[in-house]
Amino acid sequence: MxxxxxxxxxxxxxxxxxxxxxxxxxxxxxxxxxxxxxxxxxxxxxxxxxxxxxxxxxxxxxxxxxxxxxxxxxxxxxxxxxxxxxxxxxxxxxxxxxxxxxxxxxxxxxxxxxxxxxxxxxGESKVEPEKSKQAPCAYDIRRGLAQGEFQTWYQPKLTLREGTFTGVEALVRWEHPTRGLLLPRDFLAEVLAHNLIDEMFEQVLEQGLSFLSDVRRQNTNVDIAFNLHASQLASDDLADYIQYALKRYELPGSLLIFEVAESDLLDLDPKARDNLLRLRMLGCGLAIDDFGLGASSLQLLCHLPFSQIKLDKKFVNTLHHPFSKTMVTSTLALAQSLNMSLVIEGIGSKWVRDSLVQMGCEEGQGFFLGRPMYAKGLRNWLRERLQ
Known part of the structure; x- marks a missing residue:
């Protein structure tokens, strides 16, 4: 009070x-x-x-x-x-x-x-926020990277009406030997602060490409989306590294989507724009992540080579509010007018899924559709769906 x-x-x-x-x-x-x-x-x-x-x-x-x-x-x-x-x-x-x-x-x-x-x-239960944990130090992060403790998990994306599998988003998890399974909110800020984001991304990408190669040998096609931070877009070597990695695994760039947060698009330098264009020329998709939380202009969206919009989950969590419904329908209209696909994040219930279908949305991800899982779990999940 x-x-x-x-x-x-x-x-x-x-x-x-x-x-x-x-x-x-x-x-x-x-x-x-x-x-x-x-x-x-x-x-x-x-x-x-x-x-x-x-x-x-x-x-x-x-x-x-x-x-x-x-x-x-x-x-x-x-x-x-x-x-x-x-x-x-x-x-x-x-x-x-x-x-x-x-x-x-x-x-x-x-x-x-x-x-x-x-x-x-x-319900009746009081909020029980996760207790804050001491931030990992640079030495611990480097040790974890060297020991292969950073693992790629995968969250499925599905069509909303038919439930058809369309791809996955690669999510990094730190399997810490003493603190258990850590999510990005527990370590990402420190990874960025100690300039270790490139090393972590390379491990996540390698694991994702290895997974892609394995499932393709079993006649299963999977598209994987990877997250890129704004600092990585300014790298001279980003597009070259991804191109080389694709060649090593003999995979087409069309199997990869790279997601960039909307808030990272406001101050892009020429090198970052060049990297985005080069990734598209490799055949990779580009997605604007957490859409609706930043302040990107229509002019910016038209000039950058993005192929997908991912609407932030905060609007789905409050879908009963008129403002959130307006955000969904207007973003859908924007995506259609720009010839971009739209993925709705954070779908956590059947009611939300059904409401989005009625609005005309076609693709999404969230706990109701499929929780993040490690590679073996995803293989089993895919096998069960194909039976």
Whole structure:
């Protein structure tokens, strides 16, 4: 409960307790609220008073989302429609669900509706964010690379209507000897900071090409998408290395797609643009990843040689919101007008899949369609689908 006035907070806390909410934290400003989040380990809902004198609400939404310790936010106060829409879009873009905007002071009925809406979507359990882990040092990363601990996992992509297999995205996992299986969020920032991204990418690419070569000998064709960071696009050797690797495995470039985050496209230097063009000339596909979170212009999309758009999962996670539906339909229209394919990320339920089919979307990936798996698991998964 984030509110400047102690009297108002006491009234609202009493109302929440009558609605069965007993674990309530209180704060008078954004700084105190962030401290409470860190101390408690996370909350389900932030109830935020819009009349707070010292609160920058948009900044607080962004900071709360970055902590990963808030699921949803409900606002109270009187707003102009344009401001309300701006807050809703900001919440969606940073990964929070805006449950609604209530009048001030809050009334029991709309507050009850907010709580019920949250419980129907998320259940009763409190947010349990993953505890922060100490960042790996450069020595540990180099040791892991030398020992082959960085492994390529694969997440399937399927057509949404028929469920036909279309390809996979290569995802790196670090099988750490003492810390267990680590995801990119646990180590990627340090890999970039210590300038080890090229070495890690080369191992992921080698494993992916080796997998491709194996399954092609079994008369199975698989397209693999690999992620590229902006710093790699500026390399003098990137396209040459990929071309040489394809030749060694006797594979066509058409089996590979390289994904670049939309946010990395804004300040591309001439060398990066040249590498993108050379990859396309090798026959490789190019995908704009995490689309909708950056600020790419239509002119930029028209001038760069991309062949695919991947809409970020945050819009799918909030597909019941009109803004998210608009993002899906407008991105689909954009992709069609530019003669690009569209892949929807983060499909986690049958309802989402069916809703996307009704909107005209054709291809996607997500836990409902297929979870990331190691090479042997993917072979077994493919074998079962072909039987």
């Amino acid at each position: 984030l509110d400047d006035y102690a009297f108002t907070r006491r009234i609202h806390v009493m109302m929440l307790r009558r609605l069965g909410v007993t674990d309530i934290l209180q704060a008078t400003d954004a700084r105190q609220a962030l401290r409470e989040l860190e101390t408690s380990g996370g909350v389900d809902i932030v109830l935020c008073d819009l009349a707070g004198r010292d609160l920058d609400h948009l900044e607080f939404l962004q900071q709360a989302a970055r902590t990963g310790m808030v699921r949803a936010v409900a606002l109270c106060g009187t707003l102009q429609p344009t401001v309300s829409r701006a807050l809703e879009r900001t919440a969606l873009l940073v990964g929070l669900e805006l449950l609604g905007v209530m009048s001030q002071p809050m009334q029991m009925r709309p507050l009850h509706r907010i709580i019920q809406q949250y419980r129907q979507r998320w």
